[in-house]
Amino acid sequence: MVDAGDKLNTSHFQSHLKRANLLFSHSNAAKSQQAPPKKAYFVLLDHFSMSCFSVVLDTLVTLNMVHDQPIYDCQTYSLQDCKALSDISIEIPTNGNIQDIKLEKGAILVICGGFRSMLKSEPRLNALLVKATQYHVTIMGLWNGSFYIADSKIPIGQAISIHQDNKAIMEEHFPDLNLSTSNFTHALTQDSTLLTCSGPNSALDMMLHYIVSAYGSDYSQAVAEVIGSDRNSATSTKITKHFLRSELHIPNAVKDSITLMENNLEDLLSIDELAKLVGISRRQIERLFKVNVGVTPARYYLEHRLTHARQLLQQSNLSVFEVSIACGFISSAHFSRTYHRFFGQSPTETRRLSQAV
Known part of the structure; x- marks a missing residue:
């Protein structure tokens, strides 16, 4: 019987299989030199899409797992009362209300909307989004979370994604916007990075795209091996x-x-x-x-x-x-x-x- 590894002296994965093994092959030295994780703030609007929220949260948690150290500390916030009602009528206790968010550079701010989320101006949320651009925070809008992003008047770039059922109100309120209802969009402005998606299917594509741009294709594909392999x-x-x-x-x-x-x-x-x-x-x-x-x-x-x-x-x-x-x-x-x-x-x-x- 021939053992193909007898004359090989390197000790780390070099082929595409490294993506499937990133979670299990970090050195103890790398794990001992951990930097403080960045913040990922999830603003959960009432009737937010649980599926969209879960996809984005799961992607960041999995990224933490496959990386040699935790990258994101994920926290949830509501508009009030430290709780938010999901679209499947499950009430989620949150880490606080949006006024409790302490923005930091390098953080992510995710606005989680849903099919029945009330689309109306939210001054406190508008103020938070404007402040986020000052800190160069990466901003994400899920489902119709992009309505609030557009309403805040922050720079958006060439296009923004919205759920199909909310296209009419977006066209009414923001006639100059280029809308996408079938995929995700990614815009780099002078002040921030903006990503939006129209639903849970495009949420995973959006997050894998984000990981590619921020951390490289190896980490993106390692995450996809864990939570997206069934799509293949x-x-x-x-x-x-x-x-x-x-x-x-x-x-x-x-x-x-x-x-x-x-x-x-x-x-x-x-x-x-x-x-x-x-x-x-x-x-x-x-x-x-x-x-x-x-x-x-x-x-x-x-x-x-x-x-x-x-x-x-x-x-x-x-x-x-x-x-x-x-x-x-x-x-x-x-x-x-x-x-x-x-x-x-x-x-x-x-x-x-x-x-x-």
Whole structure:
């Protein structure tokens, strides 16, 4: 049996699989040097969309998880009474009212509207939005939250998103605005960054776009692996499948090789065998992987096996020895050493931590 990792000496994920493992492969040194998190202020209007709010909140919480330190401290605020009624009639206690918000640079201010949110001028909210631009806060409007953004008269940019049912009132009140009802919008003004979406479906796209622009595509795709992977396939649960479908330029020889690796984790194929099975030379397969995946076939094989091992440790009752065999390692000791190099913890620790959650 060939172990593809015997001659590899680097100890971090280098292929697209790093996105799926960011949450589990941070070093203890990185975690110990934590900066204070930024604030994410959610203003919940009465009858706010619970689905929109949940998507945006879940995205930021997941970003905290996949990053090496928490980035956002998420807090909720209402217009009054320290509570807000959602569109599904669930009352949410909040951290305070909007006058309690202490704006900080680098923060996010999210105005959460909903289907039955009353669209009328809110002077305190207008004042908060104007102040937010002075602090260069990133402003987001969900569903019809953009009505209040427009009403505050802050710079908006070229377009703003609103739910379809609120388009008529927006056109009546703000005839000069360019409205979008099917997607999200992103505008950079002199004073702030403004993102708006028309509903929960575009909310996830908006947030992933925001993470790309603020933190890079690796973190955006890591978050998408956790909360958005079901949009890629209703049946496949294998991360490599998402990669193969999303990267249309990947040559068939590489796709076929990855599928063969995925289907041969216990009894490993040599790189020569892989090349023969896909009908190209070893030199060609090495070159194609480096160009299209960023790593050698051997490296990718190892990273996929370790990813699969991490999933088995977290989601099954297999022993560490059984996991090592299932993932093609020559011994449980070698598996444990390799796993520790990549994840900064032993297989046993991964299992213990997953069961403690």
